[in-house]
Amino acid sequence: MAMNQEELLRSPAVWQPRTVEEAVGLKQSLGADSAYAAGTTLLRTQWEAGTAAVPKHLIDLGSIEDLSGISETENGLRIGSMTSLTQCRNSGLVGERAPLLADAVKAIAGWSVRNLATLGGNVMYRVGDSVPALIALNAELEWRDGSQLILESAEEWASAPSAASRILTAIRIPGGDGDPTSNAKRFYAYHKVGRREAFTPSLVTVAIQGTLEADGSISAIRIAAGGGQTTPSRLTRAEELLLGESLRAERLQEVHEAVLDQYAPKADPFATDLYRKQTAANLVAAALWTTSQSTAAKG
């Protein structure tokens, strides 16, 4: 009886590696019976829902030093993968240098979840609501496979995730202060639409980051969309329509069409495809229109 009960009551073993190398080594030796654990907020819901089995071994990435924290680099920001969503949200640096990401993080889950959940975990989810923002920001993911450093764009990761035992160590966001003498203006927008206003799974998320020149033309633009179980990806046709162009109403209507056309949401019982497409197209067009209005007002 004692044996049986012990077996039943045994929680997963929690391993606390001190280094990335050690963690990767553990993962390789423990194999399929193990899982990396960051904030564990997503894993918990999967265990409860029965969509993932509780593994026998949890490898706690929280015990590895230097995986969390936000720092300024020559080329932008570096956010450690174990940085909590709350830390991202409260960070002055993120607010200043990547306000698009700050907006995205605010829209993820609720307060208590954001305290535990990490940016790295949200990226690893692949359909996490930070991913469209990171794609729009042209963020780079920094991985380590043992001692080897691997760099990959957020966009690539979302389109083809790797199942390797490598560990996401940081998210790098390009863009310094910019040229202070330039008249170009950076603009951004993040929208998440769910079935309620807060603490909600998303139906549609869109993220836009661009640069508007003094003459009203767009010199850079990245638009990404995801939502629900839809893999976040760029809306390149809309981008092409905008690059080098000004934000005229007719052009925005074409952008609307292009989003309807290219955005391919995954279905669930709670919203139709048409609704998701129309929402993404409306939000993108409206965000660009808002940008044009505020520029016009200032000009």
Next chain:
Amino acid sequence: MLLNRESSGERWRIRPDGPGKVTGEMPYLTDLSAPGMLYGMVLRSSCPHARIVSISTEKARALPGVHAVLTYADVPGLNRFGIAHPDHPVFCEDRVRFIGDAVAAVAAESAAIASEALKHIEVQYEALPVLDDPEEALLESAPQLHEQGNIQHRNDYRYGDLEAGFAACVHIVEETYLTPRQMHTYMETEGGLFIPEENGRLTVYSPTQHGFMDRMQLARILDRPETDIRILSSPIGGSFGGKDELNVQPYGALLALATGKPVKLHQSRWESVRAGLKRHPMKIEMKTGTDANGKLLAHQVRIVSDAGPYSTLSAEVLNFAVEHVLGPYRFGAADVRSVCVFTNNGMSGEFRGFGGNQAVFAMEGQLDRLAEMLGMDPWKLREINLRKPEDPGPLGQPISRTDGVRQVWEALVESRLWQERAHEQSQTVGKAKEDSSPPWLKVGYGAAFVMHGAGLGVGIPDPAGGRLRLAKDGKIEAVFGYEEFGQGLIASIEQMLLEQYGFAAEDLRIVIGDSDVVPNSGSSTASRSTSMLWQSLRRLRAPFKGKLRSEAAAILGLPEERIKPLDGGIRDVASGELLLSYSELAERTQEEIVSETSFFYPTSPVERVGAHFMYSYSSVAVKVEVNTLTGRVRVADQFHAVAAGPVVNPQGYLGQIEGGSGMALGFTITEDAVMEKGLYLTKNLDTYLVPTIAELKGAFEVLPIEELPEGDEYGPRGIGELGSVGLAPAITQAIYDAVGKRVTKLPVNPELLQEKVVF
């Protein structure tokens, strides 16, 4: 005067159970444990509809740490429960009818073992066709779910010549309204602790809205005298009707008695969703017509209500809906036909508003549509057709007379929000918000009228009463059989004893929720508790204070007229000096000082089952903002006028209207327990979405109208449900005002309101 903290002055009190609840210090019943207790779990059906071929429990029994595995064969008494119609199997014998049906239950030394044991119970099912549409269930060809067939209940009501009425109509509106399967979503899921006592009795610590009803039902299942069972039922972490019926109690009781050990059961949210009650989804077809001036001439209603697999109070809910699709209006002729149907969907049952929410959504929707045809202000159309104080009730029955209808109608017109609407209408033609707001945000206003019955109604035993007693330790005990599930019942008892009796809070001990001690005060349902408390205390005041006074007079050797029981004890009438504390009085009195009252909730002198005598009235105005990019609706501002007699407890009153409205907002824009082929698709709170503070942060005003006619004996009418009823039609009218689209199905589908953006 609007009701809020400032306007309430000293009447705004910290509730006695507040600090313990806010800090988490106060244990709920599902937080309790006992030494040596076992963990109980229930095996629920894996099919929405199936024949049970066999049940084998051997392997589960053989698991170490398992103390009992029970099935229908282990139920000593009636293997059924149900407050009004006991047709819900405790354990299914040969057939399961929904995904929450119980087949077996386990008690084990740990939750993990119990959970493991469930997996070792082998049940062989033979799937049967799933009836997931009440209208299909009505077809003759449909499989029959019960011996009586698939019709749980019918109720019709008609008067006047309908055909002639419609023939005389100038305007007729025909519409079909659909309402969602809403979940109560109490924070505390169902559970309890069940202790077999050494003396052979059973003690049950488990939330319910009527301890004595649970005791009766458990006695029937256990085949034991009611007096062998003690029910402790408060405090409760929310109920809203959802814990009125038995839930886990039969399993806890049976397992505790089978094992001779304390057993704890506490459902996960997943199990609560699967097995628990929901609001009846209803399809309400209405055809309503007026003459050229807006006078309502004819009203035809067809209601189909989805009961799910078993009865609980489905028939009573349907009766309530029949009464409330007529509501406060006078028609030349009316014809209501209704049917409640058994299906293999989730269990429907008691839920705040009790069929009124669905009925009023439809009824008010008709008036808004007719007003548009008439080119008339919708609120004016209501005025033309509202009942007069002397008119009979919706079912032709005599009702308690108040001027509530006129009062709340006028209050809405005078409200800040409705004045704002009038101002907007005079200012602009278009509906764009302020100039600064983007073109895709559209604003609209809407209002609805509610007349809501309280009490259980004609033909249903509806006892009331309570006891006041000076305890040995000098505390004045107020003993009632009502339950505290968050509404502020304890605070209301205290406030009444302070204000009406002159006692101090420290003089009091409030005793509720223990069937060994409390009198049968009836259920804490149907907006009745505060009302019945008020009437009880009114009846008890003279006798109880009289006894305190005469006993004290004898002890003090003073004439009775010179002394008075007040705060702290017996005081000198003239000087206010404390002459004898309550503890001294308790010590020195020869006889126990106690007064008890028992009576019945007032009913209308008619035969019509369920007809109400007391009603509360409310008008609701809202302002909404529709974002046409996403089709999402935000309620920006609300006004509720409530005519329900005196405000007993300002905080509780405001809480009921605000909280009710929050639930109604969920009913209208976010909540639906979606089912497909008898299975829930929304299995947890990550897909079943109740409103959060982000939805509820709009402005909110409550205007209580306390005035009652001279000589009124009934005092406060209920307000526990009222706030949850009128919001939906007010919102859908405001949506129409904003974007010109009629919503007929709740929750509102954003896709309907979405438009392609144009600049």
